[in-house]
Amino acid sequence: MDKIRASILTPSRSSKLERRGKWLSLLCLGSICIVVIAIFGFITYRGLATFTTDHVSLSKFLTGTDWNPSVSKSGAPLVGALPMIAGSFLITILATALAIPFAIGTALMMTDVTPKTGTRILQPVLELLVGIPSVVYGFVGLTVVVPAMRNIFGGSGFGILSGTFVLFVMVLPTITSMTVDALTSVPKSFRYASLALGATRWQTIYKVVLRSATPGILTAIVFGMARAFGEALAVQMVVGNATLMPYSLVAPASTLTSVLTTGIGNTVMGTAQNDALWSLALILLIMSLTFNLAIHLIANRGSLKR
Amino acid sequence: MQKKWLFGLLAILAVLLGFAYINRDQSKQGESITAVGSTALQPLVEAAGEEFSKENAGVFVNVQGGGSGTGLSQIEAGAISIGNSDLFASEQAGINANKLTDHRVAVIGVTPIINKQAGIDALTTEQLKKIFTGKVTNWRQVGGENQTIVIVNRTQGSGTRNTFEKWGLNRAQSIASQEQDSSGTARQIVATTPGAISYVSFSYADSSIITPTINGVKPTNANVKTNRWQIWSYEHMYTQKQATKTTTKFINFVLSDRVQTKLIPQLGYIPISEMQITRLE
Numbered sequence: 001m002d003k004i005r006a007s008i009l010t011p012s013r014s015s016k017l018e019r020r021g022k023w024l025s026l027l028c029l030g031s032i033c034i035v036v037i038a039i040f041g042f043i044t045y046r047g048l049a050t051f052t053t054d055h056v057s058l059s060k061f062l063t064g065t066d067w068n069p070s071v072s073k074s075g076a077p078l079v080g081a082l083p084m085i086a087g088s089f090l091i092t093i094l095a096t097a098l099a100i101p102f103a104i105g106t107a108l109m110m111t112d113v114t115p116k117t118g119t120r121i122l123q124p125v126l127e128l129l130v131g132i133p134s135v136v137y138g139f140v141g142l143t144v145v146v147p148a149m150r151n152i153f154g155g156s157g158f159g160i161l162s163g164t165f166v167l168f169v170m171v172l173p174t175i176t177s178m179t180v181d182a183l184t185s186v187p188k189s190f191r192y193a194s195l196a197l198g199a200t201r202w203q204t205i206y207k208v209v210l211r212s213a214t215p216g217i218l219t220a221i222v223f224g225m226a227r228a229f230g231e232a233l234a235v236q237m238v239v240g241n242a243t244l245m246p247y248s249l250v251a252p253a254s255t256l257t258s259v260l261t262t263g264i265g266n267t268v269m270g271t272a273q274n275d276a277l278w279s280l281a282l283i284l285l286i287m288s289l290t291f292n293l294a295i296h297l298i299a300n301r302g303s304l305k306r
Numbered sequence: 307m308q309k310k311w312l313f314g315l316l317a318i319l320a321v322l323l324g325f326a327y328i329n330r331d332q333s334k335q336g337e338s339i340t341a342v343g344s345t346a347l348q349p350l351v352e353a354a355g356e357e358f359s360k361e362n363a364g365v366f367v368n369v370q371g372g373g374s375g376t377g378l379s380q381i382e383a384g385a386i387s388i389g390n391s392d393l394f395a396s397e398q399a400g401i402n403a404n405k406l407t408d409h410r411v412a413v414i415g416v417t418p419i420i421n422k423q424a425g426i427d428a429l430t431t432e433q434l435k436k437i438f439t440g441k442v443t444n445w446r447q448v449g450g451e452n453q454t455i456v457i458v459n460r461t462q463g464s465g466t467r468n469t470f471e472k473w474g475l476n477r478a479q480s481i482a483s484q485e486q487d488s489s490g491t492a493r494q495i496v497a498t499t500p501g502a503i504s505y506v507s508f509s510y511a512d513s514s515i516i517t518p519t520i521n522g523v524k525p526t527n528a529n530v531k532t533n534r535w536q537i538w539s540y541e542h543m544y545t546q547k548q549a550t551k552t553t554t555k556f557i558n559f560v561l562s563d564r565v566q567t568k569l570i571p572q573l574g575y576i577p578i579s580e581m582q583i584t585r586l587e
Contacts, residue, residue, distance in 0.1 A: 067482070070399065070462065147498065156456050156499045158484055241461070241485040252484035262487040265373030266463025268382075271400035273463065 040285070047282025049275040050079065061279065067243035067259075069273040077272040081256075081280060083245050088255040088287075090160055090246055091235065092228040095167035096221060099175055103224075104210075104217065106172075107179035112191075112205055129173040138234035141166035146238055153250040158240030161249040166234050171224040178223055182216025183209060218298045226291035230284065232257035256280045338366040339556050343377015343390030344465055345488070346414060346507055347541045350573050351390060354560050357569070361559075365552055374398070374465045381406060381544050387553045389544040392465025394587060406544045411560050412575040415508040415538040416469050417525035419493060419515040423500045425450040428519045434474060437503060440481040445501060457483040458495050458504035469539040470505045474520070505537075509574030527576050533583045540585070541575065 011019070050056050056076045064080020071078050106126075110118035145165050150157030186209050194204040210217070240252025241262055260280055267274040341351050348371050355367025372380075374391040378401050381389030392414075395403035418434060420426050424445045429437075436442040437455055445453045459480055460467040466489065471480060486492045489510045496502040497514040508525065511517050517525050520535070529535035543560065545553055559565060566577040 068462075068479070071479070150499065156458070156484060156495060156502065158495075241487075242483050243485075244482050254485075262461045262485060263463065265371075266375040266461060268375050268379040268398060268400035273399065 043278065043281050043285050046275065046278035047285075048279075050272070050279040054272045054275055056276075065245050069267075069276040072272075077276065079272075079276040079279070081276075081283070083243050084254050084256045084259050084280065085283065087160065087239070087246050087253040088229060088257070090253075091163045091167060091239070091255060092225050094160070094164040095171055095228050096175075096225045098164065098168045099172045099224060100221060103172055103175035103179050103220070106176045107183055108205060108209075110180050111183040112201070112209060126173045126177055129169070130177075134170065134231060134234040135237075137166050137170055138237035141234060141238040149250060155250055156240065156252060157250075158238060158252045159248070159250045160239065160246050160253050162238040163235045163253075163255070164249075166238055167228045167231060170231060170234060171228050174227050175220045175224040178220030179213075179217050182213040182220060185216065186212050215298050215301060219295050222291055222294050222298065226288055226295075229287055229291070230257065232261050236261050256284050260284075337364050337552060338368055339388065339553055340368045340370070340386040341377075341388035341390055341543070342370045342372050342380050342386045343388075344374045344392050344541065345371040346392055346465055347390040347412075347543075350412060350541070350570065350575060351388075351543070351560070353569055353573060354565050355556075357565070358556055358559050362555070365556075367556065373463065375463055378406075378544065381546065384546060387545065387550065388557070391542045391544060392539050393468055394540075394542065395544055396587070397468070405547060407547055407549070409543045409545065409557050409561070410540040410578055411543050411557075412541040412570050412578060413530060413538055413581055414541055414575050415525060415527065415530040415535060416466055416474065416505055417508060417511055417517045417537065418470075418474065418503060418505045418520070419496050419511060419517055421496055421498075421500055421502045422514075422516055423451065424453055424455075424503075424516070426518055427516055428522065430521050431474070431476065434520065435476060435478050438471075438475055438480040439478055453501035456499055456502040457481070458492050458499075458502055459483050459485045460489070460492060460505070461485050461487045465539065466505065466507055470537060473539075474505065474537040507574075530576055531580050531582055538576075540578075 050061065051058060054077055056079055060076070061079055061081055062085070063082055064078070065082050066078045066080045067083060068078040106122060110122050141162060145162045146157040148157070149159070149162050153161075190208050190212060191204055194208045195201075199207070235255055236258035239255060239258055241254050241258050242252035243254050243259065244252070246253040260277055263273075263277050267277060339355070341355070348369055351367070352369045355369055358367055359365055374393050375398060377386075377389035377391050378393075378395055378398050380386045382395075382401055382405055389406070391398070395401045395406050395408065418429070426445060426448065429448065433442065433448045437448070438457060442448055443455055445451050445455060457480065460470075462485070464487070467480075471477065484495075486495065486504075489506045492504040493506055493510050493512070493515060496504045508527065508530075511525070519525070520537070523529055523534050525535055525537075530538045543557060545557065549557075561578075566579060570577045
C-alpha cells in the first residue's frame with residue numbers, strides 16, 4: 001500500500017525529466033537574452049559617446065555632409081553622417097524596388113502558373129542563390145558589374161548603381177521565397193471560387209490571390225530591405241566608399257556599413273574617430289529594429305483582416 | 307535511434323577533443339609571439355617569423371593584419387606582443403607613445419600612380435597638391451590629355467595615405483573621394499579607369515600604371531635612401547616598455563644582418579642601415 005502511495009506522491013521519472021527540460025530551455029533562453037541585451041547596451045553606450053564626450057550635436061550628425069572625424073571644427077569633430085545614411089537608403093530602396101517585380105513574377109510562376117516545373121527548377125535555384133557567400137557576390141560585382149558600368153556610363157564604374165545590381169541579386173531569393181510562402185497560404189478555395197465565377201487565371205491572380213497575400217508579400221519586402229540595409233561586404237566592394245552626397249547614381253558613394261568595415265581597423269578605441277563609427281553602428285541597429293517593428297505591424301494588420 | 311546518433315556524435319567529438327588535448331604542443335606554451343597591425347609590414351614580419359621559428363624550435367610567430375591603428379591600440383592595451391605600424395605612435399590619436407618602445411625595422415617608399423591614358427609622366431609637388439585638393443580637375447591643366455581626373459584614395463587612417471598626405475601633399479588633406487582599403491584594389495582601379503590617380507607603396511608599383519617623377523625625381527629605392535624622393539615612411543614594430551625575452555629576441559632577429567640585407571630587399575623594403583638620413587617624426 002505504502003509503495004503505491006509513495007509512487008503516486010513523489011514525482012515520477014518522466015515528470016522530473018520534464019522539469020529538467022524546462023529549466024534547460026529556460027537557461028538557453030536566458031543566456032541568449034543576456035547576449036542580446038549586452039550587444040544593445042554596448043553599441044548604445046559607445047554610440048552615444050560621440051554626443052556626450054565629443055560634443056557633437058545630434059542634428060549636425062544626422063544632417064551634416066562633411067565626414068572627417070580626424071579634423072575638429074569649433075570644438076567638435078566633423079562627423080556629418082548624411083552621405084552614408086542617404087547612400088544606405090538609396091541603395092536599399094533601389095535594389096528592393098528592382099527586385100519586387102522579379103520576385104512576385106517568379107513566385108507566381110512557382111505557385112499558380114506552372115507549379116510543377118516551377119518548384120522543381122526554381123526552388124533549387126533560389127536555395128542555391130541564398131547559399132552563395134556575400135564576398136562572392138561582391139567579387140563578381142567588382143569584376144563584371146563595375147567594368148560594365150564604367151563602359152556604359154564612364155567614370156570609375158563604382159557607385160550606387162553597381163551596388164544596386166549586386167544587392168538586387170542578393171535580396172531576390174529572400175523576397176521570392178517569402179512571397180511563395182505568402183501565396184501558398186492563400187486557401188485553394190479562394191482560387192476555385194474565383195475560377196467558378198468565370199474569372200480568367202490572370203483575373204484570379206490579380207484580384208484574389210495577390211490581394212489576399214498582400215500582408216505576406218509586404219513582410220517579404222521589408223525582410224528584403226532589412227537584408228539589403230545590413231549587407232556590408234558585397235556593397236563595400238562595388239560602391240566606391242566616397243563619403244560624398246550621392247548626387248549621381250554612377251558616382252562613388254558610401255553606405256553606413258561600408259564606412260564601418262573600411263574604417264574600424266584604423267581607429268583606436270575611445271577616440272573621436274572610433275566613437276563616430278560606433279554612432280553609425282547605432283544607426284544601423286535602430287534601423288534594423290525599425291524593420292523588425294514594421295514586419296510585426298504588417299503581420300498584425302494582416303491577421304486582423306482575416 | 308536518433309538518441310543513439312546523438313550520443314555517438316558526442317562520443318566522437320569527446321574523443322577527438324581528448325586527442326587534441328593529449329597531443330597539444332606543450333613546448334609552445336608561453337612561447338608564442340603575436341604581432342598585429344599594418345598590412346604593409348605584414349609580409350616582412352611573416353617571412354621573418356618563419357625563419358625565426360626554424361631557428362628557435364617551439365617559438366611560434368603569429369602575424370595578423372588589421373591596420374596600424376589596431377596594432378597600436380592593441381599593443382598599448384598589452385593584448386599582443388608587437389604592434390606593427392606605418393605611423394609613429396605619437397601621430398595616432400588616442401595613443402600614449404610614452405608607454406611604448408619604437409623599433410624601426412625598415413623603410414618603404416610611396417609613389418603616386420596614374421592611368422596610362424592620362425599622358426602624364428612628370429608632376430611637381432604643387433601640381434600633385436592641386437590635384438588631390440580638387441583645384442585641378444582635368445589632366446589637360448597639368449599638361450596631359452583632355453580627361454577628367456578620378457581620385458582614388460586609401461581609407462582614412464591608412465598608413466600609406468598618411469605618408470602620402472604628409473610628405474607628398476605637404477600635409478594638405480585630400481578632398482573626399484572614392485576610398486579603397488587595399489593597395490592591390492587601388493592599383494587595379496587606376497590601371498583600368500581612364501584618368502585615375504592613386505598612390506601605393508613601391509612594392510605594388512608595376513607596369514600596368516605610370517609612376518610619374520615628382521619635381522624630376524624618379525621613385526626608386528636609391529632616391530629614397532638619399533631623401534631626394536621624400537615620400538617614404540618607417541615601418542615600426544612597437545613593443546611595451548617591458549617586453550618579454552622572446553619578443554626582444556625576435557625584434558633583434560628582424561634587425562639582424564640576415565633579415566636586413568637579405569629578406570628586406572627581397573620583399574621590396576629598404577633596410578634602415580642604408581638610409582642616409584633619419585627622420586624624427
